[in-house]
Amino acid sequence: MSRTKERILHIAIGLFNTEGTGPVSTNHIADAAGISPGNLYYHYPNKAAIIRAIMDAMYTDWNAVWELPSDREPGLADLQSKLHDNFELLWRYRFFYREAIALFQQDEELKSRHIAMTKQRFLEQGDFAKRFIAAGVLHSFRDDAHIEQTLTVCWMIAMNWLSFLEMNGVEINEQQFAKGVSLIETLLAPHMSHAKEDDENGS
Numbered sequence: 001m002s003r004t005k006e007r008i009l010h011i012a013i014g015l016f017n018t019e020g021t022g023p024v025s026t027n028h029i030a031d032a033a034g035i036s037p038g039n040l041y042y043h044y045p046n047k048a049a050i051i052r053a054i055m056d057a058m059y060t061d062w063n064a065v066w067e068l069p070s071d072r073e074p075g076l077a078d079l080q081s082k083l084h085d086n087f088e089l090l091w092r093y094r095f096f097y098r099e100a101i102a103l104f105q106q107d108e109e110l111k112s113r114h115i116a117m118t119k120q121r122f123l124e125q126g127d128f129a130k131r132f133i134a135a136g137v138l139h140s141f142r143d144d145a146h147i148e149q150t151l152t153v154c155w156m157i158a159m160n161w162l163s164f165l166e167m168n169g170v171e172i173n174e175q176q177f178a179k180g181v182s183l184i185e186t187l188l189a190p191h192m193s194h195a196k197e198d199d200e201n202g203s
Helices: 004-020 026-033 037-043 046-064 077-093 094-106 108-134 144-167 174-191 194-200
Strands: none
Touching: 004 026, 004 037, 004 046, 004 194, 026 037, 037 046, 037 144, 046 077, 046 094, 046 108, 077 144, 077 174, 094 108, 094 144, 108 144, 144 174
């Protein structure tokens, strides 16, 4: 991706996060990026194309959340770190979770791509959890269906925690990311082996 295309997306994300997608036109984005509208249209023909590209970039950034160390078994600290990274990414692209339903109603292609990406993420999430189960960090699931149900609830908490806070006038900061991680840990508590992590840390 060219530097100009990256800059357009970076500027658009900032404007969308601050003002919402509705009031922000391609002319606003071009002006903020210091380029002509024609130059912007050369890279992105309309605002919908910019939003689609942002969604693709968001999911690309999320790839790192699902990456685990290949040279050792993952531990509880890895799980906590990944959950924290998830909330950071949600905040980085916060306009998307704020407006997702409306955006999908306006753009069927965006909706279809999101659904396909989400299905893939659910598969990856299952593999992600099984790495922790194999390492003994997570345990006591009845079967694969129980794992899937538990992960679905975790997903729902992760995707809605920050919006819940915003709707109730709470400032979003690192402390709120940590509280989100704690909420998911509370849900997973019956399945978590804290003692194993303590032993690994020499406590």
